[in-house]
Amino acid sequence: MTGTLPVGTEDLLRELAPQVLGTLVRRFGDFYTAEDALQEALLAAATQWQAEGLPDNPRGWLIQVAQRRMADAVRAEVARRRRETTVFERDVPDAEAVDRDDTLAMFFLCCHPALSGASAIALTLRAVGGLTTGEIAQAFLLPETTMAQRISRAKKRLSTLERPFARPSNAEWRERLGAVLHVLYLIFSEGHTTTSGPNLHRTDLSTEAIRLTRSIHRLLPEDNEVTGLLALMLLTDARRAARTGAHGELIPLAEQNRALWDRAAITEGVTLTTGTLSRGLTGPYQLQAAIAVLHAEALRPEDTDWPRILTLYTMIERMASNPMVTLNRAVAAAMVHGPAAGLELADTLDDRLAGNHRLDAVRGHLYEMAGDIDAAIASYTAAAGRTTSTPERDYLTIRAARLRRMPPQR
Structure with missing residues (x-):
């Protein structure tokens, strides 16, 4: 051969x-x-x-x-x-x-308690997840040089320890679980919507993240966050076939052909999520899975239960404040209370998401909802200039171009 x-x-x-x-x-x-x-x-x-x-x-x-x-x-x-x-x-x-x-063991071993959470996640993404330093930097919203230094420092820190990769006890595995789940979430996210390049998806990454999360779920089937993360991945990945058109162009959730959604994955994700409810709402992955269930169960975009989604995002934000969660809550707030409410919330993120294209993209959507076409065009154009994903850039550019062609409103 x-x-x-x-x-x-x-x-x-x-x-x-x-x-x-x-x-x-x-x-x-x-x-x-x-x-x-x-x-x-x-x-x-x-x-x-x-x-x-x-x-x-x-x-x-x-x-x-x-x-x-x-x-x-x-x-x-x-x-x-x-x-x-x-x-x-x-x-x-x-x-x-x-x-x-040893793949799962390698995840836990890289999340050594001597490392900060951010360093452990970055090292694991590089060593086990197969992401490039640039991709990891995008996931952390940091410059690539800064991320390269972080990974290098993590390796040097581990080299000073005696037997840093000794197999952890069951109790130590539990302590490191949060960092491991975050790593898997970031790998899946990069696979679901790549941060750069010509394709919207990297199915190799999303598939591997699901496989590894299934393995952890087999070890810890009663853990709400493990189950929630697996369910979230399945429910999100179920929409993959409907997220792009014939030429790879991005299709937003509200415009997707829901008949193309993977019903088997949705059924499994819904079953996993509902199975955790008897143990209470305890973590952000479980809550995000519950939001994904509400999207999956809506036969049409207008059937989406936005008030419940807004409530769930508010709960997540109280548990683990995160600018991307706040941005998603802004969208939900706009769907429930109108675009002005969403824009007001988005304005609180100017410092935390400065330069991030997703903030401009959401603003464009909300301005469009509000009928402020000039502001929507400006936001879509700014977002297109900041993203390194070709499908996202093309979508945002086309969105702005369509608005420019609209007749002026009286």
Whole structure:
């Protein structure tokens, strides 16, 4: 076999990469060397599998190759010679390579209590989620250079600790759960609406986020926030087929063909969400899932229960203040009390969302609702100039152009 990789190999390598990294770090405790060894193993796989086809045990193959690379690196370091023969020359049994998935463990390991929450999330997104530094910076609304420094500092901080990647106890896993769920939410969000590039979706990221959240849900089925996050992802992803047109253009929620929504995913998401209600409304992911249920159950846009959605956003904001939650509450407030109420709330976000295109996009929508066409055009145009997503930019530009063509109102 020559010329191209076997079909599906790139997806397989993406799926196996965090598993192999987790295995190496768990066994040997050296994040930097494990990361370098993994990259070399992936390059070797891309070359050898193209010529020879897939090995019988791809994951075991990657672990063995990466382990040899780590052994080579350790031999070059005098300070680690004691581990050279006793640790790095061990073979990895095929049964362990196949049967144990270290991806989830890697999430928890990266969320070490010695790191701040923001640093742990950024490191995990880079090491396990596969996002670039630029994508992570977009998710955090920070410059890319700042995010690169944050990730570098996190790695350096971990390198000063003794056995920083020791497997956490069950109690420690619980303590780190909030950071892990936030990581999964950010990965899903980047997959659902990419921050840059020609496509609205990155299904590889959203699918992987759902897979990993399902795995955590199997471990913690009674946790409202785990269940809520999984439900939120399913209910949101159910709309994916209706969010873009024939040419990849963005279609907003109110204009989507709801017959294209994935009813099986909606049913599962609704079932998961309602199953948490007996334990009370306890967290923001569960509440966001409840909002997604209200959208999913509305057969037409005008059937949407906006008063209940506004109440739920108000509850979320009380639990965990966040400018994007406030922006969503502004939209709900406009739908319940009129666009002036929404614009008043949006105005409180000028400092917290300065330069963010979503604030301008929402303002454009609310000004359009209010009949202030000039202000709507200005806001849509500003939003289009600030987004790095091509589908979002095109949608906002077209929206402004359509308003310009409208006859003047008397």
